[in-house]
Amino acid sequence: MNNNYTQTEQLIQYLDGELETAARQDLEAKLASEPILAAELESLSLAQEAVRSYGLKSRIGDIHREMMNEFAVDEAPVVGMTPARIFRYTARIAAILLVVVGAAVLFQYYTASNEQLFRDNFTPFALHTTRGAAPEALEQSYQKGDYATVVGNYKNIASPSQAERFLYANAALQTSDAPAAIAALTALQEANKTAGTHAYEEDAEYYLALAYLKNNEAAKALPLLEKIHADTGHTYHDKVSGWMLRKAERLAK
Amino acid sequence: MRSNQSTERNLPDSLILQMIRTQAAPDEAIRQLYRMQFGLTKSYIKQQSGSDEDAEDIFQEVILNFIELVKKDKFRGDSSISTFLYAMTRNTWLNELKKRGRAKARDEKFEKARDTEEMDVSHYIVNRELKSLLLNLVDGLGDTCKKILVAFYFENMAMRDILNLLDYENEQVVRNKKYKCLKQLEQNISGNTQLAANLKSLLSYE
Incomplete structure (x- = not known):
């Protein structure tokens, strides 16, 4: 196999989304510095587009013939719509709706990602619902939505309280620092365990599950979500639907 | 064109677009486009000195371009699908007339006189x-x-x-x-x- 073959094959694999991350990054670096290679990529991309257009054109041609036959039959004189026709059209629409809704559901299920599941379910903790007062400075910054300050201030606290840990974890999720959120929420749970307390216990379970999703660790999020879903008295029970659980199960596999 | 075709224009635009975008039922979406629009296309092209065959060719080309635009998210739904397809049909047919060298004064005059408020879809149509x-x-x-x-x-x-x-x-x-x-x-x-x-x-x- 010569060099040109290999290079073109790589470009095709790149366009087909079949290249591994490292190879893709190497190729992208080459493309940025080699205009001839970039031009070949554009031609190949257009070739693929042309094939898709050609396929679609052929498909439209097939349906066109079918529809011309249907219209020709419909040209026969009929006055109004018979009940049978109304039923046929209604059944057809119902079938289409069923297919579309079913396909949309399957599409959602199979294309769900950890990040997507996180985004669909994450709403920042509303401070007015906290049980117990949070420290003033952190609370004020959190209420203002100044999450960077919450994160910065938290790092200067030698022995954070449970409330501080919880607010910090939420701020970390807001700033996309899932590992920091996981560490704070895990510390919160450990502290509760050691002291035999229940501060922010259920909140921490829910937000820890979301933090794991954000961190692409659906397998760790799943047991927490299962627990919340199974416990009808859990504060966050209503937020963990069976559908959310199914998606998390698929991602955890 | 018989009136019963209009009775089948019953899927909302949003559903047709979803069928195309998600590939849930693309063939059925094409059939729906035929049922809702082919009659209008045929009437327009025949009024504008075209034949039945011209109408069929132009319609297939318009549907091809429309589906590709939808798939590439270039159709934002600012107008109804029907209005958009009609504008594409007019644009494509006038272009075809020019190509055939039959862009008579009437056609040019017609084109110039187009309502300024009519949707301009020329930028959506790739060089034919x-x-x-x-x-x-x-x-x-x-x-x-x-x-x-x-x-x-x-x-x-x-x-x-x-x-x-x-x-x-x-x-x-x-x-x-x-x-x-x-x-x-x-x-x-x-x-x-x-x-x-x-x-x-x-x-x-x-």
Whole structure:
């Protein structure tokens, strides 16, 4: 196999989304510095587009013939719509709706990602619902939505309280620092365990599950979500639907 | 055109667009577009000195372009699908008349007199000649090449399924054949000065 073959094959694999991350990054670096290679990529991309257009054109041609036959039959004189026709059209629409809704559901299920599941379910903790007062400075910054300050201030606290840990974890999720959120929420749970307390216990379970999703660790999020879903008295029970659980199960596999 | 076609215009635009975008039922979406719009297209083109055959050709071309625009998210739904298709039909037909050298004064006058508020879709329509040239290049490939490439890139079939369609020993042979076919098409495209000069606009569909 010569060099040109290999290079073109790589470009095709790149366009087909079949290249591994490292190879893709190497190729992208080459493309940025080699205009001839970039031009070949554009031609190949257009070739693929042309094939898709050609396929679609052929498909439209097939349906066109079918529809011309249907219209020709419909040209026969009929006055109004018979009940049978109304039923046929209604059944057809119902079938289409069923297919579309079913396909949309399957599409959602199979294309769900950890990040997507996180985004669909994450709403920042509303401070007015906290049980117990949070420290003033952190609370004020959190209420203002100044999450960077919450994160910065938290790092200067030698022995954070449970409330501080919880607010910090939420701020970390807001700033996309899932590992920091996981560490704070895990510390919160450990502290509760050691002291035999229940501060922010259920909140921490829910937000820890979301933090794991954000961190692409659906397998760790799943047991927490299962627990919340199974416990009808859990504060966050209503937020963990069976559908959310199914998606998390698929991602955890 | 019989009135019963209008009774079948019953799927909302949003559903038709979803059927196209998600590939949930693309064929049914095309059928719906025919039921809701073909009659209007035929009437318009026949009024504008076209034949039944012209109407059929133009409609197929408009549907092809419309579906590609929807798939590329270039149709934002600012107007109804019907209004958009009608505007595309007018634009395509006037372009066709010019191409045929039959852009008589009447047509030009008609074009100039178009209501300024009418939707301008000209920027949505790729250069028709270039598109036609491109499709002809694909058509010029051998039957096996077309079968493999269309199955892979349009039908989204897996290699093992494509293997079942063809008389080849294994997937690797099909993979090699696919490479050669695509490379051949790419060389034909880059060897065509008109196409090579317009690669970017053809790819961006603008």
